[in-house]
Amino acid sequence: MSDDQSVAPTPPAVLLENITKRYRQGNGWSNAITRISLSVSKGTIQGIIGFSGAGKTTLLRCISRLELPDEGRVLIDGADLAHMNGEELRSARRRLGVVFQQLHLLRSRTVAENVALPLELAELAPEAIHERVTELLAWFGLEAKADQYPSQLSGGQQQRVAIARALATKPAVLLSDEPTSALDPETTASVLSLLRRVRDELGVTVLLITHELSAVRAICDRVAVLDQGAIVEEGPVEEVLLRPASRTTQRLLGRSFGAEHLAAHLGERDLHAGSLFLELQFLGQSGTSHVLSGLIRTFDVTLNILRADIGELNRSAYGFLLVELGGETGTLEQSIHFLEAHGASVTRIDPWTEAEANGRPA
Numbered sequence: 001m002s003d004d005q006s007v008a009p010t011p012p013a014v015l016l017e018n019i020t021k022r023y024r025q026g027n028g029w030s031n032a033i034t035r036i037s038l039s040v041s042k043g044t045i046q047g048i049i050g051f052s053g054a055g056k057t058t059l060l061r062c063i064s065r066l067e068l069p070d071e072g073r074v075l076i077d078g079a080d081l082a083h084m085n086g087e088e089l090r091s092a093r094r095r096l097g098v099v100f101q102q103l104h105l106l107r108s109r110t111v112a113e114n115v116a117l118p119l120e121l122a123e124l125a126p127e128a129i130h131e132r133v134t135e136l137l138a139w140f141g142l143e144a145k146a147d148q149y150p151s152q153l154s155g156g157q158q159q160r161v162a163i164a165r166a167l168a169t170k171p172a173v174l175l176s177d178e179p180t181s182a183l184d185p186e187t188t189a190s191v192l193s194l195l196r197r198v199r200d201e202l203g204v205t206v207l208l209i210t211h212e213l214s215a216v217r218a219i220c221d222r223v224a225v226l227d228q229g230a231i232v233e234e235g236p237v238e239e240v241l242l243r244p245a246s247r248t249t250q251r252l253l254g255r256s257f258g259a260e261h262l263a264a265h266l267g268e269r270d271l272h273a274g275s276l277f278l279e280l281q282f283l284g285q286s287g288t289s290h291v292l293s294g295l296i297r298t299f300d301v302t303l304n305i306l307r308a309d310i311g312e313l314n315r316s317a318y319g320f321l322l323v324e325l326g327g328e329t330g331t332l333e334q335s336i337h338f339l340e341a342h343g344a345s346v347t348r349i350d351p352w353t354e355a356e357a358n359g360r361p362a
Ligand SMILES: Nc1ncnc2c1ncn2[C@@H]1O[C@H](COP(=O)(O)OP(=O)(O)OP(=O)(O)O)[C@@H](O)[C@H]1O
Pocket: 023, 024, 031, 032, 033, 050, 051, 052, 053, 054, 055, 056, 057, 058, 059, 211
């Protein structure tokens, strides 16, 4: 076999090419989404995040072909559903499992019967349906609930049934709309880890549509930030959340601590002439609190933490802090070196001039 034999590239699991969708508004038209392009590789957990009204639902409806975009193409696993009809469309649609925010579980059907529904619609033989439903209920830990009705289940269990049903036809892609919005923190964590298992163990590509940053941070590999119907930022979660380039992402992160906000936050307080305001970000091994306690042990500085967000980012330790550091200019300079040497990414914020500059004090 020759070395230069080229292998045909596998198509992305989801490819959105310049999608625009307009709705009638009054006498005119208004764009709900505008020229959205996104390529999601197989096996990725892709987050799509945005505030209310950003266009998330419209995008979901276009991807799942509940709506046809006015412009652009949607390819699922290489197939363009827009030009398909009848059996061809039904069969292509089975490549995409969708869990809507409202779940749409049928109240008059048991858990097992709900999970069986897509298989009945696909006209599988009763034995094959029984076998697949049994397999799914076992995988999702729902065996004991097989004969119960949705109303007898908790929110987290209902979410699991909806995901199991969406995966009944073995789709390549799972589209999950706000899977955790009505759940308590513990149930949220279990639903998110279930979605991760779906990707890890079943190899399904997951598109997670949400307005909750914590969900993106917990399981997504990449994230697209949607604002006013357009993608304003897209990339690996670590990059986008640690170095947000757009105002929207900064607002989602609750970091509208531009200089302006910081000045408002500090109010009339008598500011130290020798104070520095720093945004610190840590990712990976470095324990944030260890680094900070090391800093005040090593240098003659005062540290005032104005804001802290410490947790996990896609299984890595992560910390974001806004701090006020007080001391002599030379010591502050050394302190920034110390923080950077211990893995912090440091951004200086100047609340007086409203100028933000990266790195050391001027
Ligand atoms: N059927 C429709 N007719 C007219 N306008 C619509 C329709 N659906 C959505 N829109 C408009 O499109 C824009 C995007 O709405 P969309 O529901 O997609 O946002 P969203 O991010 O899902 O918001 P939410 O999180 O509140 O559901 C909004 O301005 C909305 O008013």
